[in-house]
Amino acid sequence: MAHAQEATANKGQLEEIVVTARRTAEALQDTPVSITAFSQNFLDRQNIQQVDKIAQFTPNLVISRQPSSLTAASILIRGVGQTEPSAVAEPGVGMYLDGVYIARTGGAILDLVDLERVEVLRGPQGTLFGRNTIGGAVQLVSRKPTDEFGLEQKLGYGSFDSWYTKTTINTGFIGGSPFKATLSYLHRQKDGWVDNAQTPDRLDPNALNSDAIWIRVHGDISDNFKVDYSFDWNDRKGVPPYFQLVGASQAVATYFGRSESLGGDPLIFTRKRLRNGLQEGFTDRNGNYRWDSRAKAQGHSLTLEYEAGDFLTLKSISAYRKFSQDTILGLSGNGDLLGVVFDGTSPTLTSVQRVTTYQGNNAPQKQSQYSQEFQATGQVGDINYVGGAYYFHEKAREFNRQFLTLVTTPAGLANLGFPTAVADAVIALNPGLDLIGVNAFPPASFGGTAESYAIFGQVSWRPSALDGKLELTGGLRYTLDYKTIFIDNTPPTPNVTGHQDFTNLSWLTSVNYKFTDDIMVYGRVSTGYKGGGFNPRTSSKNGFDPEKVLAYEAGIKAEWFDRRLRTNLSLYRTNYKDRQINQFASGSGGATSIILNAGKAVVQGVEFEGTAVPVDGLTFSGSFGYTDAKFKRFDFRDPATNTVIDVADEARFSNIPKWNWSVAGQYDFPSFGFGELSARVDYSYRTKMYFFPLDRVNTFNEDVASPGQGTLNGRLTLSEIALGGSGAKMEVAVYGENLLDNDKLAYGIDFGGLGFGGAYFAEPRKFGVDVKFNY
Numbered sequence: 001m002a003h004a005q006e007a008t009a010n011k012g013q014l015e016e017i018v019v020t021a022r023r024t025a026e027a028l029q030d031t032p033v034s035i036t037a038f039s040q041n042f043l044d045r046q047n048i049q050q051v052d053k054i055a056q057f058t059p060n061l062v063i064s065r066q067p068s069s070l071t072a073a074s075i076l077i078r079g080v081g082q083t084e085p086s087a088v089a090e091p092g093v094g095m096y097l098d099g100v101y102i103a104r105t106g107g108a109i110l111d112l113v114d115l116e117r118v119e120v121l122r123g124p125q126g127t128l129f130g131r132n133t134i135g136g137a138v139q140l141v142s143r144k145p146t147d148e149f150g151l152e153q154k155l156g157y158g159s160f161d162s163w164y165t166k167t168t169i170n171t172g173f174i175g176g177s178p179f180k181a182t183l184s185y186l187h188r189q190k191d192g193w194v195d196n197a198q199t200p201d202r203l204d205p206n207a208l209n210s211d212a213i214w215i216r217v218h219g220d221i222s223d224n225f226k227v228d229y230s231f232d233w234n235d236r237k238g239v240p241p242y243f244q245l246v247g248a249s250q251a252v253a254t255y256f257g258r259s260e261s262l263g264g265d266p267l268i269f270t271r272k273r274l275r276n277g278l279q280e281g282f283t284d285r286n287g288n289y290r291w292d293s294r295a296k297a298q299g300h301s302l303t304l305e306y307e308a309g310d311f312l313t314l315k316s317i318s319a320y321r322k323f324s325q326d327t328i329l330g331l332s333g334n335g336d337l338l339g340v341v342f343d344g345t346s347p348t349l350t351s352v353q354r355v356t357t358y359q360g361n362n363a364p365q366k367q368s369q370y371s372q373e374f375q376a377t378g379q380v381g382d383i384n385y386v387g388g389a390y391y392f393h394e395k396a397r398e399f400n401r402q403f404l405t406l407v408t409t410p411a412g413l414a415n416l417g418f419p420t421a422v423a424d425a426v427i428a429l430n431p432g433l434d435l436i437g438v439n440a441f442p443p444a445s446f447g448g449t450a451e452s453y454a455i456f457g458q459v460s461w462r463p464s465a466l467d468g469k470l471e472l473t474g475g476l477r478y479t480l481d482y483k484t485i486f487i488d489n490t491p492p493t494p495n496v497t498g499h500q501d502f503t504n505l506s507w508l509t510s511v512n513y514k515f516t517d518d519i520m521v522y523g524r525v526s527t528g529y530k531g532g533g534f535n536p537r538t539s540s541k542n543g544f545d546p547e548k549v550l551a552y553e554a555g556i557k558a559e560w561f562d563r564r565l566r567t568n569l570s571l572y573r574t575n576y577k578d579r580q581i582n583q584f585a586s587g588s589g590g591a592t593s594i595i596l597n598a599g600k601a602v603v604q605g606v607e608f609e610g611t612a613v614p615v616d617g618l619t620f621s622g623s624f625g626y627t628d629a630k631f632k633r634f635d636f637r638d639p640a641t642n643t644v645i646d647v648a649d650e651a652r653f654s655n656i657p658k659w660n661w662s663v664a665g666q667y668d669f670p671s672f673g674f675g676e677l678s679a680r681v682d683y684s685y686r687t688k689m690y691f692f693p694l695d696r697v698n699t700f701n702e703d704v705a706s707p708g709q710g711t712l713n714g715r716l717t718l719s720e721i722a723l724g725g726s727g728a729k730m731e732v733a734v735y736g737e738n739l740l741d742n743d744k745l746a747y748g749i750d751f752g753g754l755g756f757g758g759a760y761f762a763e764p765r766k767f768g769v770d771v772k773f774n775y
Helices: 040-045 052-059 250-258 410-415 421-430
Strands: 036-039 061-065 074-079 081-082 094-099 101-104 115-124 134-142 150-158 164-173 179-190 208-222 225-238 246-249 293-309 312-328 337-342 352-353 357-381 382-407 435-439 444-462 470-487 496-516 520-530 546-562 566-586 590-616 620-631 636-640 643-645 659-668 678-688 710-725 730-737 744-752 758-762 766-774
Touching: 036 040, 036 052, 036 566, 040 115, 052 061, 052 115, 052 659, 052 678, 061 744, 081 094, 101 312, 101 357, 246 250, 250 337, 250 382, 352 435, 382 410, 382 766, 410 421, 410 435, 590 636
Parallel strands: 094 134, 337 435
Antiparallel strands: 036 115, 061 074, 074 081, 094 101, 115 134, 150 164, 150 766, 164 179, 179 208, 208 225, 225 293, 246 758, 293 312, 312 357, 337 352, 357 382, 382 435, 382 444, 444 470, 470 496, 496 520, 520 546, 546 566, 566 590, 590 620, 620 659, 636 643, 659 678, 678 710, 710 730, 730 766, 744 758
């Protein structure tokens, strides 16, 4: 799509887009894969500082920030991904930074400091990218150092007292050596847009204070030997979004609604987006009462590349990454509530105490990983090939402290494990008491390791007899996974350990043909594999099997009218076996999430992207995606009968809008004396999206669902402003986002077992200004 290299509209043609979807650089229009790419210029002009924002412009891509965490995201492509944020959960879409796999959904949202481009690859990428890419892959490529010294300074200020500063220094060649480097620093800070009456502005929900550093060093040691080192560091402190109570049972609404009459804060219960509210804090593991969450991520990678000739290039990628977070869950959406609770020390067995729908502290959560990849690429006659080996090792753990209040009738205490005599005594001592709370503080501590070995190869044949118009490709990847788990249960329940091995052979075959230099059709069949594992939020060893897919895709990529119009269309169908379902549940044990193999499913749909330059200076672009996802079998254990039944006819795919589309228009005005002016407007829309598959399990599924919603943005940019005769230039832009001020429900959670559901909303309308200097 034209996001990758924006149209040089004044020249009247679209520029060529170069991607690395098949591990070698090639033109997007020659690559038989459904891809959306974003260039440095587009990312910079749109001020994209987190990866979740690109979902607005990418068909069939959903990136949702998880509540309470500053860095965890649910990333899904074509309805495939992962919504479980635990430290040992595997994603379904691979995230890569400079070729290095980011293994956890926690840590997936990091500051994008200095990118050259972003590539979104849709469909299984198991042959070249490996396991856990059954939905696709997102590649983040940092900017390469330049030969000459340069300095770039960018500043911005906007609504909610948000501001940032980004400094990038290109050293050029250092002291006559073959090495050159890019050093970038980004600081972002903002107040929250929901006013929490309990905190100052800097601790309101959605507040953020983040620092990030990226370093990239490149060295041309000789004509055929290159060295690249990359380092990224991100330190985030902030308050999670305001998680509102949007659905509740009659008992929960009545019980917590009595708080104000008992001297506590009033219950806040509404599905309307709030700008003012109350949000309680939580006492963390160190005894500090807090509202904020904290996260740190760090990565190193070293890439060595040796070119023996066209027939062989060898590459080694060595990498180490680590991630940690300390999260205040902030999932009550209310202040300091008071309620009547069971109290065994009281003469009446009841007392008025602080109560909550759900709160907690997830800390520490830590993850570290090491990976090593060797690649060999080259061309021999009519054959291009990619081959290699891969090793990955990871360890992770987390500890959760939870606080929740179970609401029941006095007689219902017997169902919560209390002796019948105790329930009878509460009834006798408290005549007229209809509802009572039980405060619970269930802990959860677990961790594990993952080790993976793989060998892979892919070969493409372009017979010269057909002038290179036909290409046949085949690929294989063999993977061996070894996983362990430990669960630290509270005594007297014994601790749990376990291990499992998994193997998989993924394959790919594709054919593409160029009818002309500008029109290519392709078809591909591929398989994908997402590793099995263990459910950590249980008290016993509970495992699940790998998820496997067989995917079919056909498409056409074309450019028309002397490269003034680009259209890319793809059709796909994906068959699932042993599909992994994240079944969120809640109860006396707190918030739990069980991954299970529900059965078979089929996802099919269409994707289109187009860019046009009808007249010099004017560019239109647009995309749409359609996803039709259905379960063919969904095995569910009915708790009433303890039998397994097939509920495929009522199950939904979660985190999938059926339709999503975007349109944009940009006009670059003719150059005038002191700069170049451009104006851009874009609008994106997605239809209704559910977050849970079964209403019978998640009773507030409808309440927490995200309705159809659109986003209108605009930007006016004045660039190429000369600063004296030194060659320095300035750029100024003003922008507005969510200009229609839509109430966009971003993510919802059904705590049905606790009698309520909640959600958080995306930012309201905001405005800002960006200023950039280049020296």
